[in-house]
Amino acid sequence: MPKIVYDGSLDPRTFKDVIGQTIIRLLESDPDVIYVDADLMSTIGTYKYHQEHPDRAINMGVSEANMMGVAGGLAASGFKPIAHTFGPFASRRSFDQVFLSAGYAGNDITVIGTDPGVCAAFNGGTHMPFEDVALYRAIPTATILDITDTVMFKTLLPQLIERPGVKYIRVGRKQNAKVYDEGSAFEVGKSIRLREGSDLTIIACGIMVHEALQAARILSEQGIHAEVLDMFTIKPLDVEGLLHSAKKTGAVLVAENHNKIGGLYAAVCEALAFHHPTPAACVAVEDEYGEVGPQDYLQQRFGLTKEHIVQVAQDLIKRK
Amino acid sequence: MTNNVNALKKLAAQIRLGAMEAIQARGFGHVGGSLSVADTLAVLYGAILRVDPNNPKWPERDKMVCSKGHAGPAVYAALALKGYFPYEDILTLNQPGTNFPSHCDRKKTPGVDMTTGSLGQGTSLAVGMALGDRLKGRDSRMYLIVGDGELNEGQPWEAFMFAAAQKLDNLTVLIDWNKKQLDGFVADINDPQSFAAKMEAFGFHTQQVKGNSVEEVLRAIQACEEVKGRPHAIVLDTIKGAGIKEVEDTFSNHSMTPKPEVIQGWVQILRDQIAAMDGGVFDA
Ligand SMILES: Cc1ncc(C[n+]2csc(CCOP(=O)(O)OP(=O)(O)O)c2C)c(N)n1
Ligand SMILES: [Mg+2]
Secondary structure (H helix, E strand, O other): OOOEOOOOOEOOOOHHHHHHHHHHHHHHHOOOEEEEEOOOOOOOOOHHHHHHOOOOEEEOOOOHHHHHHHHHHHHHOOOEEEEEEEHHHHOHHHHHHHHHHHHHOOOOEEEEEEOOHHHHHHHOHHHOOOOHHHHHHOOOOOEEEEOOOHHHHHHHHHHHHHOOOEEEEEEOOOOOEOOEOOOOOOOOOOOEEEEOOOOEEEEEOOOHHHHHHHHHHHHHHOOOOEEEEEOOEEEOOOHHHHHHHHHHHOOEEEEEEEEOOOOHHHHHHHHHHHHOOOOEEEEEEOOOOOOOOOHHHHHHHOOOOHHHHHHHHHHHHHOO | OOOOHHHHHHHHHHHHHHHHHHHHHHOOEOHHHHHHOHHHHHHHHHHHOOOOOOOOOOOOOOEEEEOOHHHHHHHHHHHHHHOOOOHHHHHHOOOOOOOOOOOOOOOOOOOOOOOOOOOOHHHHHHHHHHHHHHHOOOOOOEEEEEEOOHHHOOHHHHHHHHHHHOOOOOEEEEEEEOOEOOOOEHHHHHOOOOHHHHHHHOOOEEEEEEOOOHHHHHHHHHHHOOOOOOOEEEEEEOOOOOOOHHHHOOOOOOOEOOOHHHHHHHHHHHHHHHHHOOOOOOOO
């Protein structure tokens, strides 16, 4: 069970450090694990390891499509490949290779796409994936996780490399709020209830978990009791957890750092429409391209804030 | 416009200064790759490109695509000095709402001919624009700047093969062979061997020059005009971080967050260099 230690403070460790350390630990403990990167090792602290172990941590250079194909080939040779690059290059730039050379051809690979959505900040619109989840959701049986904090990352990556199929993790490189205690256990397909409530359910993932928890606190001061689920497992979606909460609260708000088309909001709406039609709304990117700037500015610019969640929640419960 | 080498040297130093002042205003940025390409930008905007800063979309103009889009700060400095917009504007680099993002964006910045930043993609776009100009019967030339690390991508080679097959002699590819990419040395990461031999084999009229020498770059670009029926490639033998010794000597000089006093020192070095140069004021 995950132990929740959220108090709004930042994770003491950056994702950047934990991503690199977790990959290296897996390489050291399992000779079948192999790691490929596309000239972005220094962004997650693995370049030094690559220099010492060039056969375990392979730098492909800036060639993402080639990297996904090579990862597929390494999988066919009996390896468990982990491929890393920034989110846009791990998804749109190399999509057909992930889809066919890995997915369709039955070569199981794990892809880490860093700096999701507005986390791409100063790299700007070309580097800002608001569509990576939409793309990966369309790959049959793919697993998609949007990571909340460093404890979650280091617990789930080892599980993920053992899962069949195409696996995609979207994760930032800076610090999110700390939510889970060391030693917490996570299960793919099982969301985590971070707060109980009766008036609406806020379903969030990644950086939006922190915003959702803050929004729930503000709403409770207004007498609105929001339940908050961490739906880090976008695919497979925790339909059971979703329905359980939706039946209780009768309203569902999804908060995600992604286009509202094709991401978590879409997945939630698809499940609700079939199983238990429920008024729903989202705090997500309104079908726009990204732009450059500090992350806090971009969260304001695209409405990915606690204030916006509060406002959308107030409107949503009127529709119950 | 000028063919005066001293004026071009001075312009190159001014481009370096503009790029560093923009990065200084933000506090961090793509230092190494902006500096290595400054001399080429000086030659292009100082001596070669037929463009009109008052009419940036003039269809008959020559075009420049910087496919290594992260050299935006240097491109913006060149465009400001050329008169496209006030110099102060580039100091908004990467600020909220800016028209000067890390990576070149044609929808934001006057004079930027193509949006780039996802490495490799600017090559096909430039080939398409060069082909389009030819099909429209325009007498326009296309200058495409690519990074050496960027050439790890497969797409540029698809674009080059196609450009040669189309005999696109209005295209000049300028390869910024600065030996380094993001993680380290190009030769350590994914050794490309000889770019010159590769471009030659692809059917390009190919030259290799000292890319931080405005004289050599100017002469090479001018030589392209004499060769018909083939696209042109110039391998620019450059130094990543060229023009500021301390940056040249730093291993990780791709994206840098220098201490305020450090970047102030670099800015001062460039100002002193410019003050000591003759060549007058650059006249766009
Ligand atoms: C498709 C893609 N992959 C990765 C990146 C991240 N990235 C930005 S610059 C860079 C290295 C580029 O090296 P090079 O082309 O040699 O540029 P220069 O040395 O001139 O700065 C990388 C990997 C990117 N912008 N686009
Ligand atoms: Mg380079």
